[in-house]
Each structure stands twice: as structure tokens, then as C-alpha cells.
Amino acid sequence: MSTVTPDTASSGGRGSRVAGAIAARAGRTLLSFVASTAVIVGLWYAFIEVFDLNALVAKDPGAVWKYLFTEPDAAQNRSVILDGLWHTLGDAAVGYVAGTLAALGVAVAFVLNRAVEQSLMPVAMMLRSVPLVAMTPLLTLVFGRGLLAVSVIAGIVVFFPSLVNLVFGLRSGPAAAADLVVAYGGGPFTVLRKVALPSSLPALFVSARISVPGAIIGALLAEWLATGKGLGYFMQRAQQTFDYGGVWASVVVITAASVAVYALVGLAEAVVLARYGPDPARRG
Numbered sequence: 001m002s003t004v005t006p007d008t009a010s011s012g013g014r015g016s017r018v019a020g021a022i023a024a025r026a027g028r029t030l031l032s033f034v035a036s037t038a039v040i041v042g043l044w045y046a047f048i049e050v051f052d053l054n055a056l057v058a059k060d061p062g063a064v065w066k067y068l069f070t071e072p073d074a075a076q077n078r079s080v081i082l083d084g085l086w087h088t089l090g091d092a093a094v095g096y097v098a099g100t101l102a103a104l105g106v107a108v109a110f111v112l113n114r115a116v117e118q119s120l121m122p123v124a125m126m127l128r129s130v131p132l133v134a135m136t137p138l139l140t141l142v143f144g145r146g147l148l149a150v151s152v153i154a155g156i157v158v159f160f161p162s163l164v165n166l167v168f169g170l171r172s173g174p175a176a177a178a179d180l181v182v183a184y185g186g187g188p189f190t191v192l193r194k195v196a197l198p199s200s201l202p203a204l205f206v207s208a209r210i211s212v213p214g215a216i217i218g219a220l221l222a223e224w225l226a227t228g229k230g231l232g233y234f235m236q237r238a239q240q241t242f243d244y245g246g247v248w249a250s251v252v253v254i255t256a257a258s259v260a261v262y263a264l265v266g267l268a269e270a271v272v273l274a275r276y277g278p279d280p281a282r283r284g
Helices: 007-051 061-070 074-112 114-128 132-143 146-172 175-183 188-199 201-227 231-239 244-276
Strands: none
Touching: 007 061, 007 244, 061 074, 061 188, 061 244, 074 114, 074 188, 074 201, 074 231, 074 244, 114 231, 132 146, 132 201, 132 244, 146 188, 146 201, 175 188, 188 201, 201 244, 231 244
């Protein structure tokens, strides 16, 4: 006869909670995606019709479908756009990781030392007010036209919203838990590791939902203005050669990819917070 131990029951309950969180998040994401797609397609057709836009420039969803799937050159069109997409997503991933790690490091410094925050936060906000389009040529001169420049540009887009959210998250830990760690002889770094970092997980995923699409936009901007690679450069070249079908198809593909990545972040959030969040019973 099998025996159910408390550890086994706890593990089973945690597994059910995680599975439930994933199912709930996946259902909400799918429903939201279908509804949003229907609304966007309807508005797209309506916008072209109401403003009577030239069909040579303004492509409707049917024209984009033909460009990608039914034209004689559709296979080549898809290949070029998908090659650019993977390059752009790779650039965005590097920029996101770099920007998030930099934001986490600065947020930790702010939490541990208020004087550092009071000194550097105004500088960060001042830099945030400078348009990235204006900064890109200067960043290109400093960092070149390779992956480093793309990482810096995409990382800047990620850094500021992540910094604000992470500082808030690191300070949202329960004061009683921090006092307990101090009472047992723990120092500031122990409080940070045991209390602040676990409590900041929801804020980390909030910043990820904001920053992941931002990193993709930053990568596109860097490719458009600096590197001459990826989907951003393809869109620029397509516009210059009057390949408006390629421009619209690229916008649709990169938008779909952004939505897919956003959904993956949501699923990861559901899993992580269900297992390790500060109040997993309410997550999902």
C-alpha cells in the first residue's frame, strides 16, 4: 500500500497549481489574441476604406497574404523576411538581457544605498528624456555598427522601465520578513537575497512585458539607422525600392512575433510565480 507523505502531497499540489496557472494564462492569451486580431484586421480595412488610400502604397491584409503565400515569389519573400526576423529577434534578445542586467545592478545599488539613488536617478531621467533617434547616430560613432551598437540601443530602451519596476519590486518585500532576517544576524545583502529578490519577481515580469516589445523596437531602429542588417534594414530598403508589400508584410510579421514573445513571457510568469512568487495561491 502506497503512503502519501507531506512532501509528496506538497509537490503534487504545487504541480497542480503550476499546471492550472499555465492553462489559465494560455486560455486568456489565446482569447485575447483572437479578439485583438479580429479588431486590428477590421480597423485596418476600415482605415484604408475611409481615407481612400492608394492601393499601391496602402496594402490590406489580403495583399499581405498574397505577398507572403500566394504570389509566384512568395517563397522568396517569406525567406527574406524570416531571415531578417531571426536576426532582429537575436539582436533584441541580446539588448534585452544587457538592459535588464544593467537595470538590476543599478536597482540593487539604489536599494542598498539611498545616496546613490539620489545622485544617479536624476541623471538617468535626464538621459531618458533624450529621443533615441537623436542618440542613435552618436551611439553608432562610439560603438560602431555591429552587435555592440545594437545591444546598447536596445538595452537603453529596456533599461529605464526595468529600473523603475525593479526598484519598486526590491522595496516591496514584507518588512517583517526583513526584520526577522536582521534579528538572526543577517546583513543587507542577506536581506536582499532572502527577501527583496524573491519579492521582486512580479515586478521583474511586469518590466519584461513592457521591455521585450521595446527591445524589438530598439533593435529595429538600430538596424534601420546603423547596422544595415536584419528586418529593420530590409524595411528601409523595401521602402526605398517601392516594395510596399514587403514593408507591410514586415510590419505584420514583426508584430506577430512581438505578440508571440509577449505571450511566452506571460506563460513564463505564470510558471515562475506559481512556484516561487510571494503569494503563489493567488497567481495564475
